[in-house]
Amino acid sequence: MTEKWGWTLKDIIVTCVLAVAFGALYMGWVSVWALANGVFGPIGLDMVYGVWFMASITAAYIIRKPGIAFGAEMLAALAEVLLGTPAGVSVFLGAGIQGIGCELIFAATRWKNYSTPVLMLAGMGASVTSFIYNLVMFGYTKFPLSMLLLMLAIRLISGAVFAGLCGKLIGDGLAATGALASFPLGRERAEKKVEV
Amino acid sequence: MIKLNRFNPTAKLIANVIILITCVVIFDHKTMLALLCASILFGLTTNSFTKKNLKALIPFLLFALAMLWMNALWARVENAQVIGSLGPLEFTDKGLIVGLSLCFRVLTIGITSTIFTTNTDPTELMLSLIKQCRLNPGIAYGILTAFRFLPTMETDLATIKGAHRVRNVKKHKWYMEKGRWYKYAIPLLATNIRKAERVALAMEARGFENNQKRTYYKTVYWKKRDTIFVLCTLVMVSLVVSFSAYKGWLVGFKRWQGF
Incomplete structure (x- = not known):
């Protein structure tokens, strides 16, 4: 599996560290969700949902190899289970579905293009797949259509802004520190500087 | 029971x-x-x-x-x-x-x-995932290693806060501040990515490879x-x-x- 996609041990360890950091963030974010939920009901979930795709997008933006977006999300889910999330096994299912949503967008560009619009699209891809999952899992199908469309629209925005833009922001911030010198993102940054 | x-x-x-x-x-x-x-x-x-x-x-x-x-x-x-x-x-x-x-x-x-x-x-859980679910040992050990980073992440965060105070990073009201989380998240992640690279090098130096057949000290x-x-x-x-x-x-x- 790792040979086929060209993951090196360094890629794996860095993805794992990112996944554990984001896994801890994801666990904490549950309380933000609870707050949003108390105020807005299930629509609150859609508002904050984008944060749960950040691991995929940040890791894919930095490492730029096939399968990283999916892998990072699954590893973040594994970290959550190890930390003891009450969502348990269903976290794997949800993370897998979100990861596939991101990965599909990156796959459509053949893992070559990591510009801002693509990253935002990847966040939106995860929004769509996760929405379908919630539709079945939490029985959203009983809600009226207009409300479902509103929920989907809010989730798309949340995915694009929280996951896409914030993921890129974190990646760029890390590249500026020089910590990513041996990764594609850091190299791209260095090449640009030489040109200027 | x-x-x-x-x-x-x-x-x-x-x-x-x-x-x-x-x-x-x-x-x-x-x-x-x-x-x-x-x-x-x-x-x-x-x-x-x-x-x-x-x-x-x-x-x-x-x-x-x-x-x-x-x-x-x-x-x-x-x-x-x-x-x-x-x-x-x-x-x-x-x-x-x-x-x-x-x-x-x-x-x-x-x-x-x-x-x-x-x-x-x-x-x-990780050992069982390797043994019973055929998870790649590189990934499994990677997660276990990264898991060890969590406690040090807390100390790192304290260090970063201390460093901000020493350099007199100005504190604004929360609505004036553009990215307080950003100021903490970036140095924290940067240190940990550097650390992860060093750990990966150390693991490779000790002969840990991704796909090798290996034996285990403890088997589930x-x-x-x-x-x-x-x-x-x-x-x-x-x-x-x-x-x-x-x-x-x-x-x-x-x-x-x-x-």
Whole structure:
């Protein structure tokens, strides 16, 4: 599996560290969700949902190899289970579905293009797949259509802004520190500087 | 008292998956309530409810309750009767039933998962995933290594805060500050990525490779009692489901009139 996609041990360890950091963030974010939920009901979930795709997008933006977006999300889910999330096994299912949503967008560009619009699209891809999952899992199908469309629209925005833009922001911030010198993102940054 | 931590983590994972799938294909509140009661009873007999666990379940409880009232208000059901109203909002009986079954579903998943996570040792889970689920050892050890970083991340955060104070980083009111989280997140992640690179180099230097065949100091085996555990879960779940089918409560995929 790792040979086929060209993951090196360094890629794996860095993805794992990112996944554990984001896994801890994801666990904490549950309380933000609870707050949003108390105020807005299930629509609150859609508002904050984008944060749960950040691991995929940040890791894919930095490492730029096939399968990283999916892998990072699954590893973040594994970290959550190890930390003891009450969502348990269903976290794997949800993370897998979100990861596939991101990965599909990156796959459509053949893992070559990591510009801002693509990253935002990847966040939106995860929004769509996760929405379908919630539709079945939490029985959203009983809600009226207009409300479902509103929920989907809010989730798309949340995915694009929280996951896409914030993921890129974190990646760029890390590249500026020089910590990513041996990764594609850091190299791209260095090449640009030489040109200027 | 059953000691759950003696079972294979993969067996517990499979048991959880069985319950998860059952929850997703059942659409009536009585069967779901029976499953919820069964899982609470199981949790009590294995002594897995601590204060910390119950606190972690609070967001789930809130979400379950929100699902309940949202469905009672807006669910699309036929021939529904209004059973109560609050100002312009009207609650329907059938919507309430849909809400109840979803509320019980969320709670059942939350409680069974809590039982799983409190009774499973992280290292054993990873070893079992390598052995029984064929997870790549590189990834498994990577996660275990990264997991060791968590406590040092806290010290790192304290260091970063100290450094900000030494350099007199100005504190603004929260609405003036563009990215307080950003100022902490970037140095924190940068140090940890640097550390991860060093760890990867060290692992390679000691001959750790991704795909090698390797032996283990400690191996988690699949024993007879793990098979029995999975079978017991299956029997329990099917008992609950067939009892409600016998009583005529069960609403499965076929009789469900959604969409």
